[in-house]
Amino acid sequence: SQQGEEDPQALSIQEGENATMNCSYKTSINNLQWYRQNSGRGLVHLILIRSNEREKHSGRLRVTLDTSKKSSSLLITASRAADTASYFCATVGNLGSARQLTFGSGTQLTVLP
């Protein structure tokens, strides 16, 4: 079964607003990663947050991780039209095949100019 589930499935906002996407997962993890996919393109890595970290920043991106709730959030501040893409969370476990990246279903973000 799928490890990560993103919420919402789709999000539409105005340029300049903040966008928040959430991810929930089921089993223990080594780390959690967020990726972006522009339409018709490959995935691009955004941030990796390890299980012993609670928050990480990269430019306009802020990721939080709550291992007690098995959830993570991605915040994009001051959004731009170029941020329009699908955003995926992916978890990495510690044992056997769980060490592979397991992706959620993604959030489609549309930023309107």
Added chain:
Amino acid sequence: DTAVSQTPKYLVTQMGNDKSIKCEQNLGHDTMYWYKQDSKKFLKIMFSYNNKELIINETVPNRFSPKSPDKAHLNLHINSLELGDSAVYFCASSRGLQETQYFGPGTRLLVL
């Protein structure tokens, strides 16, 4: 200077055919992967290959086989193609099995 490249970009073929998709990375990574993304954008790991250790997702049919001639290449061979194999296939690589992955541009496979 493409880090992870795949060929071909598009592949249209008939049911029952055998085809291969090639992947090359110039990042010096030890681990490579193949993913399948369906029409609903759900991305699923098929294989990971790390220092000759092959981890296979148990749901992958044995018609799919990865072949690694060297550390920089992981090709995907598909036998007896079926309609349900139509999808976008992504190759990726990383330094280690649990690290950040770098994706190729994808191969769009359409089986008629």
